[in-house]
Amino acid sequence: xxxxxxxxxxxxxxxxxxxxxxxxxxxxxxxxxxxxxxxxxxxxxxxxxxxxxxxxxxxxxxxxxxxxxxxxxxxxxxxxxxxxxxxxxxxxxxxxxxxxxxxxxxxxxxxxxxxxxxxxxxxxxxxxxxxxxxxxxxxxxxxxxxxxxxxxxxxxxxxxxxxxxxxxxxxxxxxxxxxxxxxxxxxxxxxxxxxxxxxxxxxxxxxxxxxxxxxxxxxxxxxxxxxxxxxxxxxxxxxxxxxxxxxxxxxxxxxxxxxxxxxxxxxxxxxxxxxxxxxxxxxxxxxxxxxxxxxxxxxxxxxxxxxxxxxxxxxxxxxxxxxxxxxxxxxxxxxxxxxxxxxxxxxxxxxxxxxxxxxxxxxxxxxxxxxxxxxxxxxxxxxxxxxxxxxxxxx
Amino acid sequence: xxxxxxxxxxxxxxxxxxxxxxxxxxxxxxxxxxxxxxxxxxxxxxxxxxxxxxxxxxxxxxxxxxxxxxxxxxxxxxxxxxxxxxxxxxxxxxxxxxxxxxxxxxxxxxxxxxxxxxxxxxxxxxxxxxxxxxxxxxxxxxxxxxxxxxxxxxxxxxxxxxxxxxxxxxxxxxxxxxxxxxxxxxxxxxxxxxxxxxxxxxxxxxxxxxxxxxxxxxxxxxxxxxxxxxxxxxxxxxxxxxxxxxxxxxxxxxxxxxxxxxxxxxxxxxxxxxxxxxxxxxxxxxxxxxxxxxxxxxxxxxxxxxxxxxxxxxxxxxxxxxxxxxxxxxxxxxxxxxxxxxxxxxxxxxxxxxxxxxxxxxxxxxxxxxxxxxx
Numbered sequence: 018x019x020x021x022x023x024x025x026x027x028x029x030x031x032x033x034x035x036x037x038x039x040x041x042x043x044x045x046x047x048x049x050x051x052x053x054x055x056x057x058x059x060x061x062x063x064x065x066x067x068x069x070x071x072x073x074x075x076x077x078x079x080x081x082x083x084x085x086x087x088x089x090x091x092x093x094x095x096x097x098x099x100x101x102x103x104x105x106x107x108x109x110x111x112x113x114x115x116x117x118x119x120x121x122x123x124x125x126x127x128x129x130x131x132x133x134x135x136x137x138x139x140x141x142x143x144x145x146x147x148x149x150x151x152x153x154x155x156x157x158x159x160x161x162x163x164x165x166x167x168x169x170x171x172x173x174x175x176x177x178x179x180x181x182x183x184x185x186x187x188x189x190x191x192x193x194x195x196x197x198x199x200x201x202x203x204x205x206x207x208x209x210x211x212x213x214x215x216x217x218x219x220x221x222x223x224x225x226x227x228x229x230x231x232x233x234x235x236x237x238x239x240x241x242x243x244x245x246x247x248x249x250x251x252x253x254x255x256x257x258x259x260x261x262x263x264x265x266x267x268x269x270x271x272x273x274x275x276x277x278x279x280x281x282x283x284x285x286x287x288x289x290x291x292x293x294x295x296x297x298x299x300x301x302x303x304x305x306x307x308x309x310x311x312x313x314x315x316x317x318x319x320x321x322x323x324x325x326x327x328x329x330x331x332x333x334x335x336x337x338x339x340x341x342x343x344x345x346x347x348x349x350x351x352x353x354x355x356x357x358x359x360x361x362x363x364x365x366x367x368x369x370x371x372x373x374x375x376x377x378x379x380x381x382x383x384x385x386x387x388x389x390x391x392x393x394x395x396x397x398x399x400x401x402x403x404x405x406x407x408x409x410x411x412x
Numbered sequence: 413x414x415x416x417x418x419x420x421x422x423x424x425x426x427x428x429x430x431x432x433x434x435x436x437x438x439x440x441x442x443x444x445x446x447x448x449x450x451x452x453x454x455x456x457x458x459x460x461x462x463x464x465x466x467x468x469x470x471x472x473x474x475x476x477x478x479x480x481x482x483x484x485x486x487x488x489x490x491x492x493x494x495x496x497x498x499x500x501x502x503x504x505x506x507x508x509x510x511x512x513x514x515x516x517x518x519x520x521x522x523x524x525x526x527x528x529x530x531x532x533x534x535x536x537x538x539x540x541x542x543x544x545x546x547x548x549x550x551x552x553x554x555x556x557x558x559x560x561x562x563x564x565x566x567x568x569x570x571x572x573x574x575x576x577x578x579x580x581x582x583x584x585x586x587x588x589x590x591x592x593x594x595x596x597x598x599x600x601x602x603x604x605x606x607x608x609x610x611x612x613x614x615x616x617x618x619x620x621x622x623x624x625x626x627x628x629x630x631x632x633x634x635x636x637x638x639x640x641x642x643x644x645x646x647x648x649x650x651x652x653x654x655x656x657x658x659x660x661x662x663x664x665x666x667x668x669x670x671x672x673x674x675x676x677x678x679x680x681x682x683x684x685x686x687x688x689x690x691x692x693x694x695x696x697x698x699x700x701x702x703x704x705x706x707x708x709x710x711x712x713x714x715x716x717x718x719x720x721x722x723x724x725x726x727x728x729x730x731x732x733x734x735x736x737x738x739x740x741x742x743x744x745x746x747x748x749x750x751x752x753x754x755x756x757x758x759x760x761x762x763x764x765x766x767x768x769x770x771x772x773x774x775x776x777x778x779x780x781x782x783x784x785x786x787x
Binding site: 282285288289294298299300306307309310311313314315317318319321322324325326328329331332334342345346397399400401403404405407408409410411412 | 414415416669672673681683684686688689690692693694696697700701702703704705707708722723725726727729730733774775777778779781782783785786787
């Protein structure tokens with residue numbers, strides 16, 4: 018077995034060396050530089066993105082551990098880990114960023130019909146269809162289950178009406194997975210989980226400008242949208258089960274944000290460049306040095322926690338509410354990291370448009386992280402979940 | 413290796429939980445304190461640790477021990493921490509054994525440690541804050557050495573059969589080379605101890621070496637090359653202290669969460685207040701992250717991995733932060749009763765402070781990370 022894995026590692030290394038284009042071994046520069054696939058993707062600026070994604074998808078390596086029948090690589094956990102490690106070794110980018118992979122895919126694998134899996138999963142794996150998430154509404158944010166968007170039974174289809182908000186990249190997405198109310202009799206027990214094409218008649222979106230100067234989020238309006246019942250995942254009125262399962266995966270994904278990427282430590286390098294070193298080789302600002310060092314303690318400890326969490330998940334030993342703890346800690350840590358990025362960058366990190374600031378990448382990323390502890394369930398909601406479900410404190 | 417306990421380690425944890433919980437619960441420590449016990453721990457308990465095999469946990473099987481690793485040692489230490497059990501386990505069976513392992517001194521000292529009769533103490537600190545500098549002098553004298561100087565924070569130093577002493581045989585205090593480790597029996601002439609009771613009611617000595625004459629065979633490892641042995645001792649001690657702090661912090665957190673579920677104010681259980689729920693949940697997160705950091709350090713040490721030293725510093729610094737939060741929140745959430753001597757939560761605060769200071773506090777280890785990373 019060990020020999021087999023070593024052979025697999027050697028073959029993986031060889032294939033990646035030969036097939037990952039040089040420009041895909043560079044760090045992603047800002048939100049516009051990552052590949053999200055989909056019908057509206059524009060590869061004219063960097064054709065390597067498409068080349069790399071297609072090569073990876075052909076091996077099933079955009080989703081290494083999904084079954085081959087659904088566009089995956091059919092790899093064992095140990096093999097998938099080797100692929101990730103070897104990609105990290107050459108600093109290969111993620112070939113495809115996708116809510117389809119991180120959120121909808123796992124939910125379909127668990128709750129979808131065979132037809133739904135065969136229809137949607139391979140298109141996700143190949144980056145053909147880009148998905149967005151229709152969860153939050155203007156009056157249903159943290160109290161998600163109070164959502165009002167309605168799906169009226171019309172025989173073989175539903176008629177969907179209502180409004181969603183914070184639908185990330187809805188203006189760039191092809192399809193949406195959406196929570197709708199199919200019954201008013203029960204708050205959580207009256208919700209269904211449906212899928213529909215964003216080009217369906219009656220769907221419109223409007224971007225929301227954020228403090229970072231970007232508009233990753235949209236308002237999405239549904240006006241008498243016809244959704245076939247075949248597009249409902251899991252039973253009618255049981256969409257909350259699917260939503261919760263999917264949120265667990267979303268929290269896992271967001272929790273990874275507290276981790277430093279591969280390679281050197283840009284935070285430390287930035288500090289050295291801005292405040293310099295004294296004669297003893299220490300940062301000239303001793304308070305900043307102490308803040309960075311104590312941050313590194315938590316950051317490295319959280320890296321160990323992430324490894325432990327994944328190991329426990331794989332072995333089925335993790336507490337079902339542990340993703341809340343990971344999401345809470347990871348996002349709070351990431352906010353601290355970006356405060357330090359700004360503190361080390363000084364006035365250079367404040368330039369909003371300049372070439373030196375890479376189009377304001379640092380201040381925009383800093384501002385973006387402030388949403389981490391709001392989206393996917395606020396930090397306070399995560400703390401509620403830990404208190405009630407893990408510590409079992411009274412209501 | 414997955415980052416959780418395997419089946420054998422889980423069984424050992426269950427055994428340690430039951431044994432330490434029954435033989436040395438918090439009341440055991442309280443009784444010793446109330447009796448103003450001059451030893452600071454129970455020799456009977458130390459024998460029971462031996463009967464359980466715990467004192468031989470790191471001693472190689474060839475020498476009569478269990479030949480286990482730091483993960484297993486940590487499993488026992490966590491229960492010691494949870495019950496605030498006073499014992500020479502950390503200094504003797506973990507740090508000293510790691511220093512003596514593979515040397516001729518093992519033949520002399522391991523049988524006593526395995527029998528629960530021998531106690532070892534570590535004379536490595538020279539100032540109130542743990543540091544890397546070794547200033548105490550060991551001059552060459554005849555075919556051996558003569559030690560002069562002072563050490564402090566020598567836990568159990570007043571009753572130890574063996575002192576492991578770091579002294580300088582060449583160079584200046586901050587030099588890496590020129591340090592030598594010595595095994596010094598307690599009855600050696602010129603050695604005096606001044607025992608002091610600490611805040612947690614454990615006893616640590618100030619030790620004076622007044623021209624203490626030692627034979628050449630008192631040297632552990634190589635003359636002038638003691639840093640490598642000292643590093644092994646410190647890595648083991650720091651990881652062990654981290655595991656014990658997990659127990660102290662976890663014990664304080666468990667007591668506190670239980671209290672939140674039983675104490676009523678304003679007609680309701682105080683655990684239903686969101687302000688307290690959020691603080692308890694945050695504490696849980698800090699303790700979980702610390703637990704992962706400790707297991708990572710233990711596994712890397714056991715694997716002889718080059719990244720172990722960094723992981724050990726992360727573990728000691730992180731458990732220092734998390735356990736300190738746990739005991740502070742413990743006293744606060746208990747309210748007035750948490751301030752009384754009658755209630756146990758205050759003992760956790762005292763023990764946590766001692767362990768946080770031992771072998772370098774969180775700042776010391778954060779500084780070590782920064783220095784290693786070149787900033």
